[in-house]
Amino acid sequence: MDKTFQTKGGEVHALTDINLAIEKGDVFGIIGASGAGKSTLVRCINLLEKPTQGSILFDGKDLMSLSKSQLMEARRSMGMIFQQFNLLMQKTALDNICFPLQISGVSKAKAQQRAWELLELVGLSNRAKSYPAQLSGGQKQRVAIARALATNPKVLLCDEATSALDPQTTSSILALLKSINQQFGITIIIITHEMSVIEEICNRVAIIDQSRIAEVGDVSEIFARPQSQAAQRLVYPNGERPVTFEGTRCARIVFDGRNSFEPVIANMVLDCKAAVNILYADTKNIDGKAVGQMVIQLPKETLAADKIMNYLRSHDLTVEEVNGYVR
Numbered sequence: 001m002d003k004t005f006q007t008k009g010g011e012v013h014a015l016t017d018i019n020l021a022i023e024k025g026d027v028f029g030i031i032g033a034s035g036a037g038k039s040t041l042v043r044c045i046n047l048l049e050k051p052t053q054g055s056i057l058f059d060g061k062d063l064m065s066l067s068k069s070q071l072m073e074a075r076r077s078m079g080m081i082f083q084q085f086n087l088l089m090q091k092t093a094l095d096n097i098c099f100p101l102q103i104s105g106v107s108k109a110k111a112q113q114r115a116w117e118l119l120e121l122v123g124l125s126n127r128a129k130s131y132p133a134q135l136s137g138g139q140k141q142r143v144a145i146a147r148a149l150a151t152n153p154k155v156l157l158c159d160e161a162t163s164a165l166d167p168q169t170t171s172s173i174l175a176l177l178k179s180i181n182q183q184f185g186i187t188i189i190i191i192t193h194e195m196s197v198i199e200e201i202c203n204r205v206a207i208i209d210q211s212r213i214a215e216v217g218d219v220s221e222i223f224a225r226p227q228s229q230a231a232q233r234l235v236y237p238n239g240e241r242p243v244t245f246e247g248t249r250c251a252r253i254v255f256d257g258r259n260s261f262e263p264v265i266a267n268m269v270l271d272c273k274a275a276v277n278i279l280y281a282d283t284k285n286i287d288g289k290a291v292g293q294m295v296i297q298l299p300k301e302t303l304a305a306d307k308i309m310n311y312l313r314s315h316d317l318t319v320e321e322v323n324g325y326v327r
């Protein structure tokens with residue numbers, strides 16, 4: 001799928017070659033830097049924006065081929081929440097939630113009954129008569145979530161829904177979204193620029209970079225092994241890469257009672273500013289003397305590994321380098 005905007009300054013390719021499959025019940029994250037194309041993508045998903053090329057399949061149907069009324073129906077199956085909540089300021093929390101029901105022809109009594117249930121679900125039964133101005137950001141977003149759920153959607157689209165909230169409120173809103181996903185099986189699509197949001201609740205993620213999908217997959221897999229530069233920038237925002245232990249260089253340290261039982265490994269890590277992986281340890285503290293042995297895996301980076309070996313040798317420990325302890 002592609003989306004191109006025609007502007008005075010020429011064509012803007014907001015989305016290029018997007019090919020995404022979001023499964024029922026997923027909490028699917030879409031992450032990218034500002035201008036990457038996230039909002040355009042979410043607007044294409046519910047066809048508020050028409051793709052220039054390609055199709056959007058929802059429940060097996062191509063949204064582009066639906067009649068106007070069928071499209072309205074499909075849109076009712078996709079609730080949406082936004083960064084700025086978009087509540088009607090002149091209406092109470094209860095009336096905000098009733099609104100989408102009433103415009104789809106539900107009677108006032110029925111709409112109110114459903115709205116009360118939803119207020120209960122989002123933990124705001126005691127604020128039904130409050131106006132948005134009387135609610136905190138987190139409470140406003142809860143009302144917005146209740147409103148989005150009013151028409152029993154199959155999908156909930158969240159466009160930077162927690163970006164205006166503090167970390168604690170963000171966590172409570174994410175927890176609410178997760179429980180909605182688990183309780184009702186509603187598929188949730190989360191647009192964000194924050195990796196912590198993805199980490200907290202998504203099972204799958206697509207990373208958008210300059211209008212294209214740079215990487216897509218399970219969140220745990222992308223966190224462990226980010227492949228694309230865009231993913232690496234998100235996982236290691238300060239540029240620091242964790243030490244990798246893919247190498248097979250290991251060191252066996254023998255504590256033969258000559259050394260006092262001091263935190264040799266901890267001191268070494270601090271001194272060398274490099275991490276090691278303890279693979280095996282059987283050490284005892286006998287009368288204040290260290291006895292036993294330990295096998296550590298050295299960092300893959302040669303310089304860091306050599307530094308550690310030199311440290312150990314210069315501290316009067318019996319050390320030998322063993323290769324092949326790990327494969």
Ligand SMILES: Nc1ncnc2c1ncn2[C@@H]1O[C@H](COP(=O)(O)OP(=O)(O)OP(=O)(O)O)[C@@H](O)[C@H]1O
Pocket residue numbers: 005006007012013014032033034035036037038039040041193
């Ligand atoms: N209606 C429009 N007309 C012209 N260009 C547009 C339009 N909407 C978006 N764009 C352009 O498309 C690109 C993607 O914008 P989009 O808003 O989707 O990015 P985003 O990742 O959501 O960014 P942000 O996080 O800043 O909202 C940008 O270059 C933007 O300027």
